[in-house]
Amino acid sequence: MMEKIDHIGIAVRDIEAAMQFYRDCLGLSVSGVEEVAEQKVKVAFFPVGESKVELLQSTDPEGPVAKFIESRGEGVQHISFRVKNIEEKLADLKAKGVRLIDEKPRYGAGGARIAFLHPKSTGGVLVEICER
Numbered sequence: 621m622m623e624k625i626d627h628i629g630i631a632v633r634d635i636e637a638a639m640q641f642y643r644d645c646l647g648l649s650v651s652g653v654e655e656v657a658e659q660k661v662k663v664a665f666f667p668v669g670e671s672k673v674e675l676l677q678s679t680d681p682e683g684p685v686a687k688f689i690e691s692r693g694e695g696v697q698h699i700s701f702r703v704k705n706i707e708e709k710l711a712d713l714k715a716k717g718v719r720l721i722d723e724k725p726r727y728g729a730g731g732a733r734i735a736f737l738h739p740k741s742t743g744g745v746l747v748e749i750c751e752r
């Protein structure tokens with residue numbers, strides 16, 4: 621089952637500039653900035669209560685976040701749901717006919733295991749499931 625919204629992923633062109641808004645205007649504190657080579661992004665997490673905002677800046681013009689910004693502009697890119705057992709959840713979703721981008725979990729920021737579901741199966745939202 622879904623435990624909570626783990627984080628909301630926001631695609632930005634300039635992570636330093638975007639961080640200013642979350643830090644200086646919203647008053648949030650960054651919990652970490654790291655580069656996730658596999659996804660060609662640099663990310664910054666801002667915890668908000670039980671959840672987080674994840675800012676994503678592409679490190680490669682061919683990366684998924686760069687392509688997202690190219691076609692849709694900056695903004696909310698994905699919503700991530702926390703699950704207890706990601707393999708079980710993927711098998712369950714597949715059995716229900718949901719199109720998966722990742723058949724198997726891979727590693728995301730903070731060592732989380734993540735997988736994306738195809739927006740064609742979710743009403744246009746890029747959904748991530750993650751296990752920590």
Ligand code: ZN
Nearest residue numbers: 629674700748
């Ligand atoms: Zn994410």
